[in-house]
Amino acid sequence: MANIKHRRELSDTTLAMLFIAPLIIFLFGIIIYPMATSLYSSFSIVKLSPYQINFAGLLNYANIFSDQYFYHSLLVSARFVAEVVAITTGLSLGIALFLNETLPFRGVIRAIILLPYALSEFTTAYSWRWFLSSDWGLLNGILYRLGLIKEYIWFVNYEHSVEWMAVAYSWHIVPLCAFFMLAGLQTIPEQLYMQAKIDGIGPVGRFTKITLPFIKYAVLITLVLSTFFAATTADIVILMTGGGPGISSTTLTYYIYEVVFKSFNLGYGAAISWLLIAIVMVLATLYFTFLTRTGRAR
């Protein structure tokens, strides 16, 4: 083995440090500073003009616990996240399995399936808003023309606004997750399935014993990403339902938007934000420990 020592080289560690350096600089310079400011303001009362920030201990957090609208928004967010995760994981898996088959026009089909992800949340929200409109929406129109309904349905009502928002949001992120899973599926060797068929294992068994292990990480990524995205997005709420009707679809992120940009209560908004971050981090850690514990035993 030729160990060419006379050339000046970087050692493993030096190379690693060099490569990581920009990321660290970036993280500390660009993200940590605003995060720290935000954290500090959550413990303070912030006045806007003139701008002054006075330490107030746990006052904001205490106010959160007596705020019924906080609990309401928390429940709405939880419901929204659960629905998005369920729909996204299920649909992504289904689409991935479908795309894994031999198909004609593969490029065209893939491009069409990717389209909702390539659109912005803005267009997603508005497309679905118009699609579901109870005055001139296409969905109502189709059902009406097919003779299935006599009167237009009010889809985005109090009971179901969160569900429809979840559907629209899943529509947007499913393509990305589907393709992560697809990439995993395509590494599975054909022989394994053939062997399994010979051994007499049914389709369900084949799925759990052969398919799942190969896409385990992709499924994990889907769960984590869909949780993060759904828990932290405010765009779709602002644009599709405006938190309404009333406050039925006011997620925690929309509530933060109202608190910060309508009531200009920055300290309170920051406190709610940090609670949200804490909850999401706990969820993420749970996901990882649960799903990688088995994976680690390789």
Added chain:
Amino acid sequence: MKKKLVLIVVAIALILWSVLPLYYILIAAFMWETDVVSRPPQIFPTNPTFSNILRVLGFPAPGITGEMLRPAGYPVVEGLTNSAIVASTVTLIAMAVSVPAGYVLGRYNIPRRNALLMLILGTRTLPPISIVIPYFIMYKTIGLLGTHLGLIIAHLSLIIPLITWILMGFFATLPRELEKQARIDGFTRMGAFVRIVLPVASSGIATCAIIAFLTSWNEFIMAWILTTGSKAQTLPTVLATMFTQNIGLSIFAVANFLATFPAILIAITLQRHITRLRIVDPLTQVI
């Protein structure tokens, strides 16, 4: 045979699912205002017109009675240009930072690796609506509000953690012998990285670049708060101008229609590379 039938049905269902919600807002761009709200809706415009598109792009065009109307007066082209500038710059910088970092985190066991992973994951959990406020206040003091640079930095805070994380998992899938073989062939570590690893990882990197570009191009809330009304306003911000006020549904539909074009181009390009973006848990792959 039955399988083929099932596949065709599923294919049609998926195509409808992907396209149908989008359909109406696209064709509304070609309809007169009063036709857009027809009940039941027109599947194909019975009275199509290009006036709306012309007016949004800045040209006068005839109205429904034939009388000439002014252009719509919204800075759509400016929005497009700004979005392009911001998104391209964000992609370049994000890739420059994330590719080396993802490579190292995905394949080497460096000291405090777990801490770093948690840190990256943590920054990914920040809701954009929360992080935009300290940026807003920060920018007010240092004068970056309403500038391209300000928005670029804000977008990077969203995108770098995401892309680093995906790339981490991706680099971990590359064969372990890659670097060893390169060393045997006489490359330095840096040389190995540039000449061997990068070309192998090219598809995954290309995909991540496109995801980065897309995320920045489509990002709404930070762009809205940090650039609204300024010279640097991006396309989603301009679109936001059009949605509350009294402007007419078909004009608004045109703006969405224009915003969809780049999305279609991107979808076509992306689909070629994204299937090669295999990812595994980087914690299980260490050299």
Added chain:
Amino acid sequence: MKERNIKSTKKPNELINKRLNRREALSTAGKIAVTAVVAGVVAGVGGYLAGSATAPPAAPQTITTTVKVTQTVPTTITVGAPTTQTTTGYRYITRHAQKPTTTLIMNGWGYRPDIVKENIRIFNEQLNENAEYEVISGDYPALMEAKFIAGGKVDVCYGNPFHGARWYARGWIRSLTKVVSERYGSDLYKKIVSDMYPSVADGFTTTDGHLFALPYFTSARGNILYNELLTQKAGIDEPPTSWWDLYEKIEIVKNKGVAETPFLPHWFKEWFGMAWAWLFETMNRAKSPDGKNCLFDEDFNPVFGPDTEAGKVLKDWAEIWKKGLVPKGVLTMTEADYLAAFGTGNFAYSPQQTYDLKTFNDPATSKFAGHCRLTPVKEHSWGLLDMGGYHLATPEKDPDFDRALQLELWYGYRDINGVIFVAKKWAIETALNSGYREILSDPDVMAAYAKWMPYPEELEYEKKIMEVVPFPWIWKSPWYLDWQTKASDLLPLAASGQRSPEDVVKELYEYAKKVKAESGG
């Protein structure tokens, strides 16, 4: 053949010749961006060529202004009453010898930016100036406030009266009383105020007597417009005389089978939607010009409760919802949706802006053009005084202050020829009424109105409406917006039966007290 990732079995050497690398990928991304812009430009150019080949661009009705280059403009100001001023030209607006290098910024919301841009262009031409208009998108009050907080450059900006009150209290806008009197003399200031309708001038004045805005548009928002095709079909010959009469009439329309949901209520999801509906309906029904006896009193204390008129309004709302007289989707509509909805012609009655009488008689935006009617004042006023104003935000120490003040005066009052140019132009082009009395009696304006108004007597209705339309006193408090947000969140719950009206009224009462206390009154 299933695609396989076979990289794991290939030797690294063989992969050196991979074509695509990072640089190429990025250039692909860059190419996409360039393609998008190029596609847009190509489409635009193609469209322009196509457009110019078919029709000559005919300018819609505009006022032609000849720009005089000399400084002294020999015109006289002729207003209703003779003035004591010298009549040797409008000396308050001056043209620059050299175009300034720094740009004045005017901010506003997105109503007809095409017209505003044109106005600014004319301003630049008349005064040899350098000004620009920038639209603030979406949630105007929130974003404008954010801009002020951040110290962004604003010279002149739109606002409703309660914005102005709030911004003035925070020192973000100037007192026109002070700056106009100081720099141009109190004669001009008094003239400006006397040229306005008294309620308009009052609406733009703080409780301690400072005028903080010049009028942009005035309208009665909440005026009932009706589709006479539908009402006549239901056998109704007279417009409603009051809110109670209206509610009876919509039941008739439904029972006759003429419309499923005859009434499109002002309950859409904007900051000027449902909360304002509550304010105006209460003030109309309680015959109050300022809401002091039924909403908020002189000191901004809430005086409403479940048994007051305000509470009864909410109960009526819950009733008509239950009876299926209103379209449920209105709760998430934007203003554009709301206007489009009434434009379909499927609704018989709806509270709208008076100036939208033109929108609904215009075939481009309405399916029942020529048949949209205005309800006159009978038992009580209709709606509330919705005004927009132009505020001056430039600090006095700023070197561009005098130029900014000129922009404010030009845009909000008279141009270089002494004509109330911008207000007149709005009235002619979009039927926006002005806060200046002389506009509605101007022959050009009246001729323009006659062109689209199907029933000319309605112009008299409009004048009467503007005389008696109420203005909510609470809008002068700096904390109103905060309460309004809460009201917008909770009122839909009461109307749709999710919570009882009594509950919601009580909660809004408590919230108002809380916010008032927190802000120090």
